[in-house]
Amino acid sequence: MKSISQFFFFAVILIFVTGCTSKDETKDVEIMVSAAASLTDALNNLKNVYEENNENVLVTFNFGSSGKLATQLEQGAPSDLFLSASVKDMDKVTSLGLINEASKVNFTRNALVLITHTDSDLQMTSFEDIDPDNIGHFAVGEPESVPVGRYTKDVFDHLGMWNALKSHMVMGSDVRQVLTHVEMGNADLGVVYSSDAFISDKVKVLAEADPAWHAPIVYPGAVISEAKQPQAAQDFLDFLTSDEGKNVLKEYGFK
Structure with a gap:
């Protein structure tokens, strides 16, 4: 009886591990997005929509104040995309050569x-x-x-x-x-x-x-120059600036 119980126990564990592994294997691209805290709710919504349409991509966020995120990037923190609530903080990382300037775009505003x-x-x-x-x-x-x-x-x-x-x-x-x-x-x-x-x-x-x-409240975004997944990061930024992305931002009170 004991051996049968052990068999079923290990069988369940095997099924669980296999299931988890299969799920993880479908996400063969992961992008890290450093984003202003004010974007939290809107981006979590956009993440769900984006991942539904891009089943192999996992989007993860590092939320915080734009100034602190800029400092983290300066100190070498890993990231693929920077979404700032301030032109000043984006200019800081730009001056340090930390972003791909060709990718930089203002994607929303606020009040x-x-x-x-x-x-x-x-x-x-x-x-x-x-x-x-x-x-x-x-x-x-x-x-x-x-x-x-x-x-x-x-x-x-x-x-x-x-x-x-x-x-x-x-x-x-x-x-x-x-x-x-x-x-x-x-x-x-x-x-x-x-x-x-x-x-x-x-x-x-x-x-x-x-x-x-006050200074204009503009949100610039840009791909990090040392991004591990630059193409996926650019694709997510393009999605953010698409009509669908803009509509979600408006739903959350952005201009």
Whole structure:
């Protein structure tokens, strides 16, 4: 009886291993995409669509702030494609010769919005309405490494409000951390992209920044010069800029 039980046990294991192996073998091309955190939801959707149409390709993501991703690439982190939320960070890796310049393309845009928790009774219709005396914590991106933080600083520098608000600020390591602070009630206000506010049912938008107050929020993408899978990376970037890709981005609040 024991030998029969052992036979069935090993047979099940063999079937399981064989099944896993067969599944992995169908993915003979894997591309690593270093992408801005604000693209998380849209790209996970696009990944599913792309992989359905390209059964031999596996797309994996490394999400983070564009500044930190650029630093990782500079330090030699493996990647095939860089999708940035900032021209400045793309220019940095371009100047270092880390991307294929011929592949570089701006694939979407975004807007900057002021948010609060859905349960908040704060009322304002413009960034100019913020009164430092009436707020506690204010979540923003770290300006040195997070694009949304740089755009936020642009806005408040333009309005002459940065220094007055600075003592209230809680710095986020990427835009999703800023969003989380407001969702969890750890901050009264936050500044995120319109696409981030769009995907959350825990925050509401109070105001949208005038585009003249900050640098254009443009998302450039490019294939890494040392990519292991340059053709597959270019193909995914082409898909991102296709009508189908643009429609998915619009569904997630991108411009």
